[in-house]
Amino acid sequence: MKLLVIKIATSHEVEDALSVFSQDNLNALGTETRNRDDFKKAGWLHDSTVVEMDDIKDLPKDTQFIAYFDQEADKDELVKKYRAKLKELNGYGLNIGEGNIRTSYIADQDWNTAWQKYYHVIDFSRHLAIVPKWEHYKPVFKDQQLIKLDPGLAFGTGNHKTTQLALMGIERAMIRPSTVVDVGTGSGILAIAAAKLGAKKILATDISDEAVTAAKENIALNDLHNISVHKTDLLADVKGKFNIIVANILAEILLNLIPQLDSHLNKNGQAIFSGIDYLQMPKIKRALNANDFKIDLSMQQGRWVGLVIVRKDK
Numbered sequence: 001m002k003l004l005v006i007k008i009a010t011s012h013e014v015e016d017a018l019s020v021f022s023q024d025n026l027n028a029l030g031t032e033t034r035n036r037d038d039f040k041k042a043g044w045l046h047d048s049t050v051v052e053m054d055d056i057k058d059l060p061k062d063t064q065f066i067a068y069f070d071q072e073a074d075k076d077e078l079v080k081k082y083r084a085k086l087k088e089l090n091g092y093g094l095n096i097g098e099g100n101i102r103t104s105y106i107a108d109q110d111w112n113t114a115w116q117k118y119y120h121v122i123d124f125s126r127h128l129a130i131v132p133k134w135e136h137y138k139p140v141f142k143d144q145q146l147i148k149l150d151p152g153l154a155f156g157t158g159n160h161k162t163t164q165l166a167l168m169g170i171e172r173a174m175i176r177p178s179t180v181v182d183v184g185t186g187s188g189i190l191a192i193a194a195a196k197l198g199a200k201k202i203l204a205t206d207i208s209d210e211a212v213t214a215a216k217e218n219i220a221l222n223d224l225h226n227i228s229v230h231k232t233d234l235l236a237d238v239k240g241k242f243n244i245i246v247a248n249i250l251a252e253i254l255l256n257l258i259p260q261l262d263s264h265l266n267k268n269g270q271a272i273f274s275g276i277d278y279l280q281m282p283k284i285k286r287a288l289n290a291n292d293f294k295i296d297l298s299m300q301q302g303r304w305v306g307l308v309i310v311r312k313d314k
């Protein structure tokens with residue numbers, strides 16, 4: 001079966017009115033709105049990352065309103081009714097934006113799993129591959145470690161450059177079985193990677209309830225028993241010292257973590273930072289220097305910087 005899709009380029013001022021009109025007067029099967037502002041804020045609200053606006057397909061100028069109808073519905077009649085409604089709303093002094101209306105047909109799919117087609121195996125490195133839980137993958141090297149993931153649960157699918165820089169940092173830092181704390185664990189991907197690369201004991205922290213739940217589910221999926229998950233702000237309430245501290249969070253938040261490094265890192269401990277926009281590097285360098293740390297290795301992919309950090313006297 002197919003669905004008729006009507007897309008209107010409009011403004012946020014009329015999205016509620018269009019939604020009520022579609023459902024109450026036109027018997028739409030469903031409606032959806034895509035606001036430019038939501039895309040901008042999404043990263044900050046949910047996982048503190050900057051959303052790359054250029055990467056978003058079909059980014060609306062203001063608001064894109066989408067309504068879905070049965071394929072048998074009269075397309076021309078519906079378009080006519082939407083045009084009249086927009087004219088009416090404009091008459092009330094509301095901004096209706098561009099007001100362009102486009103129609104198309106799409107296959108009626110299982111919406112709960114439709115997003116799965118965007119996630120595939122990431123054959124990341126000699127040592128690591130990230131495998132969505134519904135896919136099968138046979139490594140070429142027998143000892144390549146697989147991180148099984150339900151990527152729908154929280155930030156940390158393995159696709160983002162910042163996660164990949166952090167993974168590279170862990171690979172470099174893990175030269176012996178170590179204790180690790182993963183600050184801002186999201187899906188748990190970095191904690192799981194650390195475990196698979198040979199860490200002894202791992203603590204994963206996150207400020208968000210959703211991330212804590214997601215990380216626990218993904219850890220269970222990988223049948224790992226040496227990772228504990230704790231809800232907290234950075235390293236607040238975390239006791240003890242670690243060989244490795246890894247954190248993939250925005251620079252503004254990493255600046256608050258830097259003063260906590262000394263009391264949570266062993267003598268030869270290393271911190272791995274990712275999620276730093278290259279423009280924020282001077283601030284990070286100043287803060288590290290002021291806290292007696294230095295950069296041992298710097299990696300960059302696009303605008304994102306990842307760091308391996310050690311004490312100055314090392």
Ligand SMILES: C[S@@+](CC[C@H](N)C(=O)[O-])C[C@H]1O[C@@H](n2cnc3c(N)ncnc32)[C@H](O)[C@@H]1O
Nearest residue numbers: 047156163184185186206207208211233234248
């Ligand atoms: C960019 S995601 C990183 C997820 C995963 N570690 C990865 O590398 O893909 C950042 C995570 O940090 C968490 N976070 C943000 N601020 C935090 C804070 N102050 N303390 C702990 N976690 C925080 C967010 O909830 C989110 O899960």
